[in-house]
Amino acid sequence: MKKALSLASALLASVSLTAFAGSADKSIVKSPPASPYQQVSKLVPLPDFLPGMGQLFVDPATLPAGPFLAYDHDKKLVSTIYMVPLKDINPNNSFDNLSAPGGNVDHVDVYYNAGHPGVGEPHAHIVMWHIPANKESRVAK
Amino acid sequence: MSIPRRTVLLAAGVIAPVLIAPSRLLRAGAAIEVAMQGNLNGGYVWFDPIGLHIMPGQTVRWFNHDPGNAHTATAYHPTNYQRPRRIPETAQPWDSDYLMPGETFSFTFEKEGVYDYFCVPHEQAGMVGRIVVGSPKDTAWKNDADLPKAALNAFPSVHDILARGRIHAEMAQ
Ligand SMILES: [Cu+2]
Numbered sequence: 001m002k003k004a005l006s007l008a009s010a011l012l013a014s015v016s017l018t019a020f021a022g023s024a025d026k027s028i029v030k031s032p033p034a035s036p037y038q039q040v041s042k043l044v045p046l047p048d049f050l051p052g053m054g055q056l057f058v059d060p061a062t063l064p065a066g067p068f069l070a071y072d073h074d075k076k077l078v079s080t081i082y083m084v085p086l087k088d089i090n091p092n093n094s095f096d097n098l099s100a101p102g103g104n105v106d107h108v109d110v111y112y113n114a115g116h117p118g119v120g121e122p123h124a125h126i127v128m129w130h131i132p133a134n135k136e137s138r139v140a141k
Numbered sequence: 142m143s144i145p146r147r148t149v150l151l152a153a154g155v156i157a158p159v160l161i162a163p164s165r166l167l168r169a170g171a172a173i174e175v176a177m178q179g180n181l182n183g184g185y186v187w188f189d190p191i192g193l194h195i196m197p198g199q200t201v202r203w204f205n206h207d208p209g210n211a212h213t214a215t216a217y218h219p220t221n222y223q224r225p226r227r228i229p230e231t232a233q234p235w236d237s238d239y240l241m242p243g244e245t246f247s248f249t250f251e252k253e254g255v256y257d258y259f260c261v262p263h264e265q266a267g268m269v270g271r272i273v274v275g276s277p278k279d280t281a282w283k284n285d286a287d288l289p290k291a292a293l294n295a296f297p298s299v300h301d302i303l304a305r306g307r308i309h310a311e312m313a314q
Contacts, residue, residue, distance in 0.1 A: 044211075045239035051209045052181055113183040114266035116210050117239060121265040125182075141208070 024077065024103030024130070031071035033057050040068065044117040053127075054078055054139035064119045065095050069102065070127075072138040077102055079139075082126040083119045086112075102130050172202035172247050175214070175270065177240065177260070178312070179207035185312045186210065186263045188270040192297035192308030195250060197275050202247040205240040212268070213237050213261040214246060217288075222261070225284035229254030229277075250274045255299055257282070259292060267291030273302045 027034035040056040041048040049055050054070040068081040080102035084095065109127040113119075129136065173195060179186040186207070195201065203214040217227035218234035228234060229252050237246035239261075250256065253275030260268040269292045273280075280299040297308040 045241065046211055047209065047242055053209075111182050111184065114179070114186045114268070115262045116183060117262050120262035 025101035028069055028101050029077050029103075031055060031057070031075035031077075033069055033077075036061065037069060040118065046117050049073075049139075049141075051141045052139060053081065056081070062098070064123070065098055067099060067101070070139065074138075078129065078131050078136075080105075080128045080130070082128075083113070083123050084126065085119065085121050085123045087121065089124075100128070102128065104130060106130060106132050172200040175201055175203050177203060177205040177207055177212040177214070178310075179210045179212075180312070181209070183210060186212070186260065186266060186268045187310040187312050188214075188260070188268065189310050189312075190307040191269075191295065191310040192271050192273075192302040192305075194273045194302050194306050197251055197253055198249065199274075200247050200249040201272060202245050203237055203240065204245045205242050208242045210262075211239040211241055212263065213239055214248075214258050214270070215261055217257045217259060224259070225282075225287045227255070227257035227282050227284070229256070232256070253277050255280050255282075257296065264292050265289050267295040269295050271296050271299070271302060273299055276303070 028037065032039065036059040037057040038060060039048070040046060040058055043058070043060060046056075054072055057069045057071070058066055064083050064085055066080075066082045068083065069077060070079045070081055072078050080100060082095075082098060088095075105128045107129050109125070109129065111125050111127075113123055113125050115121050115123065131138070173193065175193065176189045177186075178189055188203075193201070203212075205212050214235070214237040215221050215224075216234040216236065217224045219226060220234050221236050232250075232252045232254060235248045235258075240246055250272065254273075254277045256272040256274065258270050258272070267289070277299075285293055301308055
């Protein structure tokens with residue numbers, strides 16, 4: 001798992017450089033974001049608000065990697081999340097030019113997830129937070 | 142006026158068992174719960190107990206206690222996502238479909254045997270369970286190669302389940 005996560009970190013470095021500068025796309029700063037984003041809980045059987053992440057939206061055409069946009073209870077964008085299946089981190093595959101509409105990134109979390117409806121296999125969550133770490137409690141539950 | 146306490150205790154101790162003794166009532170007793178669990182960031186997911194010994198006619202109830210994920214309890218059987226059969230040949234397969242947090246699904250086991258099941262979105266991560274009904278003679282499956290390694294490695298042995306009654310997942314201890 002450690003190896004997989006370091007691979008995921010490397011992947012993150014390659015996809016996210018463009019995301020660290022600039023401001024957010026206006027059409028997505030508030031929930032619900034404009035089409036083609038759709039509410040994840042309406043696409044797959046998952047709770048609407050995921051503890052630790054928030055309310056998720058995704059453009060189905062970009063599955064499984066995303067980006068997923070996560071919102072707090074006040075409908076404010078808190079993070080942009082990529083979900084990268086561990087088996088897709090290999091010499092024959094890459095995730096290029098993933099969009100990053102969320103604007104400034106405060107910090108990044110990368111961690112293993114066992115799977116959930118929508119991405120039904122072990123994968124890495126790469127979470128680009130648009131809010132400070134001490135405000136993550138806004139989506140704790 | 143008041144019945145002596147001892148009499149009450151005697152009544153409770155002697156009469157009550159007579160009233161509920163018929164085996165049919167015992168068999169129809171409360172379902173045995175298997176919890177679907179996950180930790181906060183979804184890194185670990187598991188059934189608890191992961192191994193369970195019951196008698197024919199008993200009911201198992203799966204309960205999703207994971208606030209952040211959906212789970213299923215799905216028998217290994219060709220009618221379920223073309224998975225290999227790992228329940229007795231003549232037994233009825235089951236599939237709970239996705240259970241949201243707080244939802245439950247119950248299934249009554251009638252035939253003696255070994256029953257292996259999995260969670261659809263978490264089979265690759267090794268979220269599986271094993272139920273042994275009665276005292277089966279045939280306890281080995283020949284299709285191990287068709288399962289993800291993480292799933293295969295997670296099953297407790299039939300021997301341990303029979304010896305201990307229930308086996309808790311590592312994460313639950
Ligand atoms: Cu599961």
